[in-house]
Each structure stands twice: as C-alpha cells, then as structure tokens.
Amino acid sequence: MTAAASTRRLRPVALLMVGLAVGSLASCGDDAASTDSQVSATDSPAAGVDGDRAGSIVVEDATMDLPANPEIGAVHLIIRNDGDQDDRLVGASSPDADHVSVHRSVVDPEGRATMEPADDLRIAAGSEVMFGHGGLHVMIDGLHRELAVGDTITVVLTFEHAGERAVTAEVVEPQS
Amino acid sequence: MTGGPTSGGPTSGGSTSGGPTPSGLTRRRFLGAGTGLVGSLMVGGTAVLSACGDIQGTPSRTNPSSGFGGTLLDPPFTKPDVTLTTLDGDPFRFVEDTEGQLTVLFFGYTNCPDICPVFLQTMARAREAIAAGPGSRPQVLFVGVDVARDTPEVMRTYLARIDPTFIGLTGDPAEIDRLITELHMPPVVLEDPAPDGSYVVGHPATATVFTRDNLAHRIYPTGVTAGGGTRMEVWVNDLPRLDQGTFK
Numbered sequence: 001m002t003a004a005a006s007t008r009r010l011r012p013v014a015l016l017m018v019g020l021a022v023g024s025l026a027s028c029g030d031d032a033a034s035t036d037s038q039v040s041a042t043d044s045p046a047a048g049v050d051g052d053r054a055g056s057i058v059v060e061d062a063t064m065d066l067p068a069n070p071e072i073g074a075v076h077l078i079i080r081n082d083g084d085q086d087d088r089l090v091g092a093s094s095p096d097a098d099h100v101s102v103h104r105s106v107v108d109p110e111g112r113a114t115m116e117p118a119d120d121l122r123i124a125a126g127s128e129v130m131f132g133h134g135g136l137h138v139m140i141d142g143l144h145r146e147l148a149v150g151d152t153i154t155v156v157l158t159f160e161h162a163g164e165r166a167v168t169a170e171v172v173e174p175q176s
Numbered sequence: 177m178t179g180g181p182t183s184g185g186p187t188s189g190g191s192t193s194g195g196p197t198p199s200g201l202t203r204r205r206f207l208g209a210g211t212g213l214v215g216s217l218m219v220g221g222t223a224v225l226s227a228c229g230d231i232q233g234t235p236s237r238t239n240p241s242s243g244f245g246g247t248l249l250d251p252p253f254t255k256p257d258v259t260l261t262t263l264d265g266d267p268f269r270f271v272e273d274t275e276g277q278l279t280v281l282f283f284g285y286t287n288c289p290d291i292c293p294v295f296l297q298t299m300a301r302a303r304e305a306i307a308a309g310p311g312s313r314p315q316v317l318f319v320g321v322d323v324a325r326d327t328p329e330v331m332r333t334y335l336a337r338i339d340p341t342f343i344g345l346t347g348d349p350a351e352i353d354r355l356i357t358e359l360h361m362p363p364v365v366l367e368d369p370a371p372d373g374s375y376v377v378g379h380p381a382t383a384t385v386f387t388r389d390n391l392a393h394r395i396y397p398t399g400v401t402a403g404g405g406t407r408m409e410v411w412v413n414d415l416p417r418l419d420q421g422t423f424k
Contacts, residue, residue, distance in 0.1 A: 065293065065294075066337075067289070067293075067337075068286070068293045068296070068333075068334045068335075068337045068338050069286045069287060069289075069330065069333070069334050070333065072286070072287050072288075072289050073289055074289035074290050099372060099374065101374070103289075103290075105290045105291050105399070107381045107397075107399055108362075108378065110362035111361060111362055111380060111381055111382060112362045112365060112378040112379065112380060112381060113291045113378065113379055113380070113381035113398065113399065114365065114376055114377065114378035114379070115290070115376055115377075116376070133290060133294050134290065134291065134294070134399050134405060137289065137290055139289050140289070141287075141374065174293060174294070174297045174338075175294055175297065176294065176297035176298040176300065176301040176408055
C-alpha cells in the first residue's frame with residue numbers, strides 16, 4: 001500500500017521487494033481506508049497516500065545469501081511502518097520451503113552463539129526494523145529446490161494489522 | 177539427542193528434572209541483562225532501528241593500541257589432548273594433526289543460517305586476500321556440534337560451497353565439549369525440539385587461533401560485524417603476523 005510513500009524513500013537496491021499486498025488493512029480509526037481486495041504495491045489507486053497511513057507496512061531490500069546448506073537460508077530485509085499505528089509481525093511462510101520462522105541471532109552472557117524466536121515482533125509506528133546479518137532474520141528451512149545467485153524465493157509475512165505481504169527475495173553472493 | 181553433548185560434562189541434577197526444560201532456562205538467560213561484552217554488543221546490534229540505521233558504519237573491534245583484533249590470551253592456551261573424527265571417519269588427533277600449523281578453530285553447525293556461514297565466508301575471503309606468504313594457508317577447522325544433522329555428507333557440501341580447503345570435523349559430543357571447555361568456552365547447548373522438530377543450537381561464539389608454537393595467543397569473536405564479530409580486514413591484518421610469531 002502507499003506505493004508513492006514507499007517509493008519516495010526507496011534505497012538503490014530496493015527493487016526486489018514488496019510483490020503485492022494481500023488481505024485487509026486495519027486502520028486505527030481516523031483514516032478508514034482499509035480494503036479487502038488484493039492490491040498491487042505498484043498500482044494501488046484505492047490506497048491513496050493519505051488514505052491508509054495506519055498499519056501501513058512496507059517490506060523492502062529482501063535478499064538471501066546463497067545458502068551453504070542447500071536446505072537452509074536466512075532472508076534479510078527491512079520492514080518499515082509508515083503508519084501511525086504499531087503493528088506486529090505474527091507469521092511467516094513461503095511457497096518455496098517447508099518451514100519459515102523469524103529468528104534473532106544472539107550471543108548469551110557465557111559467550112555462546114544461538115538463535116531465539118522473534119515471535120510477535122513489534123513494528124512501532126513510524127519505525128524501521130532491519131533484519132541483518134547477526135541479528136534478525138527470516139529463517140528458511142527445507143528449501144524446495146537448489147538455488148543459485150540471481151534466483152528468487154517468495155516469503156509471505158503476516159502482520160497483525162496490515163495483513164500479508166508477499167516479498168520476493170533475491171539470492172545474492174554470501175556476505176563476508 | 178539433546179542430552180548427548182552435555183552428558184560428558186558436569187550435568188547437574190537440576191538440568192535433568194522433568195519439569196520445565198533446561199533449555200527454557202537457558203533461553204531466558206539470553207533475554208536477561210547480559211553482562212558479557214559480546215552478548216551486550218550483539219543484543220544492541222539487533223535493536224529496532226528508529227531510522228535508517230547504518231550498520232556499515234559499525235567500527236571493528238580492533239585494539240587500536242596494537243592493531244590486532246580479538247583478545248590477547250596471557251598466558252596463552254595450550255592444545256587440549258582430544259581426538260575428533262574427520263569426514264572420512266578417521267581419527268583427528270588435535271595435538272598431532274595441528275602440530276606446528278597456523279590453525280583457526282571454529283565450532284558451528286550446518287543448519288546455522290547466519291553466524292556460521294558468515295564467519296566461514298569471512299575467513300574464506302581473508303584467505304583469498306592474503307593470497308600468499310605468511311598467514312595465507314591457515315588450517316581452518318570447522319567442528320560440527322549438531323552431530324545428528326552435521327553428517328559428513330552435509331558437512332562436505334556445506335564446506336565445499338564456502339572453501340574446500342576448510343576441514344570439517346565431527347566426533348563424540350562429549351569429546352567436542354571437552355575440547356570446548358578446556359579452551360575456556362561454554363559447552364554446546366542443544367535444546368529440546370519444538371513440535372515442528374526444529375531445535376535451537378548454542379555454540380561458542382569464539383574462534384581460537386593456534387600458531388606455530390602450538391599455543392593460542394589470541395581469540396576472536398565470530399558474530400558478524402554488526403554484532404561484535406571480526407571483520408575480514410582484521411583477519412587479513414592479523415593472520416600473517418600471528419603466523420610469524422607476533423601476537424600483540
């Protein structure tokens with residue numbers, strides 16, 4: 001939604017991002033511009049820039065390092081809440097893998113690296129949450145096919161208020 | 177499978193009780209106010225960003241006074257006398273099989289999507305950058321701590337995609353933990369599986385570098401840069417000097 005608003009702040013590499021927005025938008029009351037129809041992020045006449053600021057979630061810069069384990073990957077992206085209502089990331093799935101979860105890499109006080117679930121991740125109004133190496137990531141488990149650099153996978157993120165966002169993540173050379 | 181790796185260590189009665197899983201306790205500790213430097217940095221690095229955070233700008237943890245990264249060990253660590261297993265099933269005698277070689281020891285697991293591949297990729301790029309001369313041929317040991325899933329086949333595929341010169345090792349979980357704890361690192365944690373079968377693995381977030389004198393003079397954090405890790409440039413600076421016997 002709010003394609004104009006999101007485009008305005010796109011980064012140079014933000015070309016592979018929100019494919020489409022599915023589901024309903026819940027507004028926080030003052031801007032009742034929710035819609036139940038599928039709306040393309042690139043063509044959303046029903047969602048004017050000023051029409052649905054509440055619960056307005058944009059997902060961009062989605063990439064996945066070429067996996068070393070052919071079945072396991074981590075998608076990194078940025079979730080931006082352009083609205084004036086907090087939202088929560090409550091689910092994730094992919095048609096390209098068996099299991100998708102949201103994790104955060106942490107190091108415990110004893111010096112042990114591990115991951116912890118990041119369920120119901122809050123996306124505060126007006127904030128941007130970065131999923132980057134060594135932090136939050138969308139863990140992809142059980143990839144259905146072997147991937148090469150340049151391939152893409154689809155990840156569907158579900159938000160409490162904004163509904164679903166289908167995101168296209170490009171497979172990139174692994175970070176070092 | 178969850179009890180295996182810690183069975184060789186001082187498993188306490190409390191951690192085997194039938195009540196709340198010990199893993200849950202462990203996880204809650206992660207969420208607590210960590211006092212460890214690395215832990216604090218890591219948690220900070222994952223914080224919600226209120227604006228366009230610039231993780232590229234995070235400084236490396238190089239000690240400016242010496243130009244070395246990581247942490248100096250004084251006195252240095254000696255090599256634990258343990259025997260692991262190569263991917264061909266042969267014994268890997270740690271002391272004998274690393275004798276006199278620049279050796280980077282790292283513990284991880286192949287279902288690790290983030291920290292482990294980034295560390296190994298960083299090491300692979302550092303090797304390429306050093307190219308020739310001292311420090312250009314470190315023996316990089318990747319010990320798979322998730323022994324049920326880190327099979328030789330999976331380990332081979334995993335390392336071949338990163339750097340085929342890296343040496344994958346597996347072994348008895350108790351022996352792996354002995355190696356870890358004798359190097360003053362926390363033992364492996366394998367949490368109980370979730371209903372979907374997935375489970376959390378905890379492994380030391382530190383790489384230990386042994387030098388030609390068969391001692392470890394420095395250790396390095398293995399998180400990624402944003403979370404307190406070691407940048408590729410630090411390895412490129414340090415490995416040649418370590419290989420030549422300069423440690424600080």
